[in-house]
Amino acid sequence: MAMHEVSLVRVLLNQVAAxxxxxxxxxxxxxLIEIGSLSGVEPLLVRSAYERLSAGSAGRPARLVINEVxxxxxxxxxxxxxxxxxxxxxxxxxGSGNVRIVRGDECRLVSVTILEPESTQPESIDHxxxxxxxxxxQKIETDVTTDGRTIGRTMWAGR
Ligand SMILES: [Zn+2]
Numbered sequence: 036m037a038m039h040e041v042s043l044v045r046v047l048l049n050q051v052a053a054x055x056x057x058x059x060x061x062x063x064x065x066x067l068i069e070i071g072s073l074s075g076v077e078p079l080l081v082r083s084a085y086e087r088l089s090a091g092s093a094g095r096p097a098r099l100v101i102n103e104v105x106x107x108x109x110x111x112x113x114x115x116x117x118x119x120x121x122x123x124x125x126x127x128x129x130g131s132g133n134v135r136i137v138r139g140d141e142c143r144l145v146s147v148t149i150l151e152p153e154s155t156q157p158e159s160i161d162h163x164x165x166x167x168x169x170x171x172x173q174k175i176e177t178d179v180t181t182d183g184r185t186i187g188r189t190m191w192a193g194r
């Protein structure tokens with residue numbers, strides 16, 4: 036059992052519960068998370084950690100939907116966005132190594148779907164606070180070194 040993912044899922048479930056509580060505490064039907072390919076988090080381990088953590092709880096557990104996000108960068112030279120393949124931080128158009136990561140290095144709670152008590156129609160709540168990447172209790176600064184350049188980036192991880 037991967038401890039990292041277990042603690043991450045605990046933090047995530049607290050966030051999901053907080054969002055549900057803000058909206059009347061109705062049962063959560065489903066929640067959607069994004070896991071970046073450079074986040075250091077393994078989607079399969081997150082799923083098994085969630086299944087294990089929710090196994091003992093009463094009632095039907097909410098459905099966990101995982102959206103895996105590829106690592107995307109933008110070239111500072113020619114402004115082109117591109118998907119970073121195999122950690123090759125070089126612009127495929129102009130060959131510049133001056134690139135900025137824009138997506139795929141974090142984990143994020145995207146939306147929570149709850150069942151409103153007075154209706155049978157599920158309501159989807161887009162997560163209100165965009166800075167609330169789950170596991171944001173701890174901020175880890177990491178540097179990725181490629182072709183002699185160092186690209187500073189920020190990774191969010193569970194406590
Ligand atoms: Zn370029």
